[in-house]
Amino acid sequence: MRFRTRTAEVIINLDGCVAPDCGFACVKACRLYGRNILKIEDGKPALAVSPQEAVRIDNECLACEIYCQWYGSGVIEVRVPMEVV
Numbered sequence: 001m002r003f004r005t006r007t008a009e010v011i012i013n014l015d016g017c018v019a020p021d022c023g024f025a026c027v028k029a030c031r032l033y034g035r036n037i038l039k040i041e042d043g044k045p046a047l048a049v050s051p052q053e054a055v056r057i058d059n060e061c062l063a064c065e066i067y068c069q070w071y072g073s074g075v076i077e078v079r080v081p082m083e084v085v
């Protein structure tokens with residue numbers, strides 16, 4: 001699954017997701033450091049808000065990606081396009 005934020009794109013490869021073995025680290029990280037836009041649905045992480053709302057409220061803290069690397073299977077990628085000026 002993927003969704004956009006104000007300046008980035010978050011991609012979660014659900015095929016490689018090891019939930020619940022990771023304790024849903026990304027969802028917890030979003031509650032702790034982000035804006036609580038992730039939820040658990042059918043045993044996997046899912047958007048808790050509409051894609052439009054995610055663009056508006058996501059604070060781009062990157063905690064989901066880091067926590068998935070630390071406690072999960074490293075299947076979250078936050079892509080931030082870099083512009084060379």
Ligand code: SF4
Pocket residue numbers: 012016017018019022023024025026027044045067068071072073074075076
């Ligand atoms: S932290 Fe990674 S492995 Fe765990 S639920 Fe989130 S995406 Fe899946």
